[in-house]
Amino acid sequence: MRELRVIGLEPDGKKVILQDTESSEKFRIPADDTLRAAARGDLTRMGQIEIEMESTLRPREIQSRIRSGASVAQVAAAAGVPIDRVERFAHPVLLERARATELAAQAHPLRYDGPALSTLAEVVAAALGARGHNPDDTEWDAWKGDDNRWVVQVSWRVGRSVNRAHWRYVPGSNSGTVEAIDEVADELTDPDMSRPLRSVIAVAPVSEDNTYDYDHPELAFDYTPPPAAQVTPVSRPARLTVKSDGTEAVTVDADSLTGAQTARRIPARRAEPVPAQQVDSEPTVTEPAPTSTDDHDDHHDHDDAPETPAAEQQPPAPRKRARNSRKPAVPTWEDVLLGVRSSGNT
Numbered sequence: 001m002r003e004l005r006v007i008g009l010e011p012d013g014k015k016v017i018l019q020d021t022e023s024s025e026k027f028r029i030p031a032d033d034t035l036r037a038a039a040r041g042d043l044t045r046m047g048q049i050e051i052e053m054e055s056t057l058r059p060r061e062i063q064s065r066i067r068s069g070a071s072v073a074q075v076a077a078a079a080g081v082p083i084d085r086v087e088r089f090a091h092p093v094l095l096e097r098a099r100a101t102e103l104a105a106q107a108h109p110l111r112y113d114g115p116a117l118s119t120l121a122e123v124v125a126a127a128l129g130a131r132g133h134n135p136d137d138t139e140w141d142a143w144k145g146d147d148n149r150w151v152v153q154v155s156w157r158v159g160r161s162v163n164r165a166h167w168r169y170v171p172g173s174n175s176g177t178v179e180a181i182d183e184v185a186d187e188l189t190d191p192d193m194s195r196p197l198r199s200v201i202a203v204a205p206v207s208e209d210n211t212y213d214y215d216h217p218e219l220a221f222d223y224t225p226p227p228a229a230q231v232t233p234v235s236r237p238a239r240l241t242v243k244s245d246g247t248e249a250v251t252v253d254a255d256s257l258t259g260a261q262t263a264r265r266i267p268a269r270r271a272e273p274v275p276a277q278q279v280d281s282e283p284t285v286t287e288p289a290p291t292s293t294d295d296h297d298d299h300h301d302h303d304d305a306p307e308t309p310a311a312e313q314q315p316p317a318p319r320k321r322a323r324n325s326r327k328p329a330v331p332t333w334e335d336v337l338l339g340v341r342s343s344g345n346t
Contacts, residue, residue, distance in 0.1 A: 059089045066093045069143035069151075100142040104152035104169040107176040109189040116189070120167065120178050124154055127188045133158065142169065152178060154188075 004018040004027060016035065018027040029035065057065075057079040065075050072090045076083045108115040109123055116123060125135035133156060142152045150169040155162055165185035167178035180186040 062086055062089050063093045066090045067096070067144050069141075097142050100150045100169065101140045101152060103171065103176065104142055104150065104167065104178055105140060107169060107178045108174065109167070110177050110179045111189065115177050119175070120152070120189075123189055124165075127190075128156065151181070154185075 003021055005021060006016060007019045007026070008017045009015065009031065010017065010028065014031055015028040016031045018029065019025065020027070057075070062075050062079065065078075066072065072083055072086050072094075075090065076086045079086065105121040106119050108117070109120050110116075118126075124138065128135045128138065138154050138156045140152065140154055142150055145151045145168075150171075152167050152169050153164055155164045157163075163184060164182075165188050166181040167185050168181055169178050170176050180189055
């Protein structure tokens with residue numbers, strides 16, 4: 001490195017003229033603040049001048065950002081300068097933040113009944129240990145908020161997520177106090193430390209056999225229809241009317257016949273059409289003249305009469321007057337219900 005000496009200034013005073021002592025070669029450099037600070041030995045001023053020339057952030061603004069919680073890397077990226085040029089201004093502020101973190105850890109958390117006897121560090125360690133976390137994995141930090149009051153943060157990792165709790169630190173006697181800012185910090189300083197930070201209700205498994213109504217979930221339930229043998233049919237009473245000629249007419253409800261036949265559980269078999277002269281829709285009552293032959297025939301018809309459901313019977317034929325001189329006997333209610341014909345004495 002060659003040695004130069006100052007021999008003077010240019011006429012405009014903006015340049016300083018230097019000369020090599022060996023070759024007598026002349027040089028000139030700008031007469032700016034950097035040169036003046038170097039001549040006075042003001043190294044701090046020299047670094048500040050360099051940052052002002054290379055970025056738009058002043059050193060005081062850099063320190064203010066770091067005091068507010070920003071990191072050195074964030075400030076360097078915002079200023080567009082290397083990290084080592086920001087660290088010289090950030091170092092005093094980082095020491096200040098570390099001291100505030102130590103004081104906040106020794107402060108007492110505020111609860112509903114007043115300050116706790118334990119310190120914040122002890123309360124956080126006990127709470128995290130009760131919830132299955134390692135207190136040694138926590139990271140502490142502190143910075144000044146917008147209200148110029150210190151905020152302390154405790155962060156820890158659970159799986160891929162990072163949990164953070166924040167308190168507001170108030171310096172005072174007996175190491176001061178801290179007040180929870182968010183819900184996580186309030187749960188950590190809660191006296192009931194056995195409950196988890198987040199409670200999730202387990203979802204009950206749904207059986208695949210159950211029928212679920214997605215439109216009306218409150219109506220989804222299992223229903224097994226009762227056996228057909230347990231169904232009790234509701235029959236309607238028959239109506240008995242007296243005709244003008246003194247005879248009785250029985251009116252039968254078709255629903256009662258259907259219910260009675262279903263209750264008896266008779267196998268379905270197609271019934272043969274009943275002749276019109278055997279069952280009349282409005283039979284009349286006459287004095288029966290029973291004979292042995294008629295009784296034998298009636299008894300034979302009673303045994304061989306097919307038992308078929310009323311739902312499969314043919315519709316009754318149009319009412320016709322019997323052409324024979326003897327009118328048929330009026331069937332009783334049991335005969336109509338069972339679909340048979342009994343003797344006229346019943």
